[in-house]
Amino acid sequence: MKKGDIILLIILGIGTLSCVLFFLMKPKAVICVVYENGAERYRFSMDEDITQRIETEGGHYNILEIKDGKATVSEADCANQICVHSAPISKTGDSIICLPHKLSVILESE
Numbered sequence: 001m002k003k004g005d006i007i008l009l010i011i012l013g014i015g016t017l018s019c020v021l022f023f024l025m026k027p028k029a030v031i032c033v034v035y036e037n038g039a040e041r042y043r044f045s046m047d048e049d050i051t052q053r054i055e056t057e058g059g060h061y062n063i064l065e066i067k068d069g070k071a072t073v074s075e076a077d078c079a080n081q082i083c084v085h086s087a088p089i090s091k092t093g094d095s096i097i098c099l100p101h102k103l104s105v106i107l108e109s110e
């Protein structure tokens with residue numbers, strides 16, 4: 001193998017690696033959108049840590065927390081508590097749904 005071939009291989013290697021990295025970075029969520037009954041209620045940046053109490057119909061609530069680029073429902077007074085037990089979400093397309101409150105937290109890219 002000639003010296004030129006090795007350099008070419010290294011360049012190709014770096015090119016492939018940056019493509020893979022770009023692909024891996026791409027699904028990272030940019031914004032967290034909260035819908036109630038299909039209508040948008042809130043929009044948060046995933047870069048900021050927040051705790052937001054979301055009042056839902058009938059005096060109910062869900063508490064949304066964004067921390068270290070991950071969103072969770074830390075507390076809710078819904079009957080089944082499925083949203084509270086959902087794993088933290090961090091990628092575009094991930095969602096946490098609270099059926100009793102008709103609430104969905106969806107990660108979208110801008």
Ligand SMILES: [Zn+2]
Nearest residue numbers: 076078083098
């Ligand atoms: Zn719930």
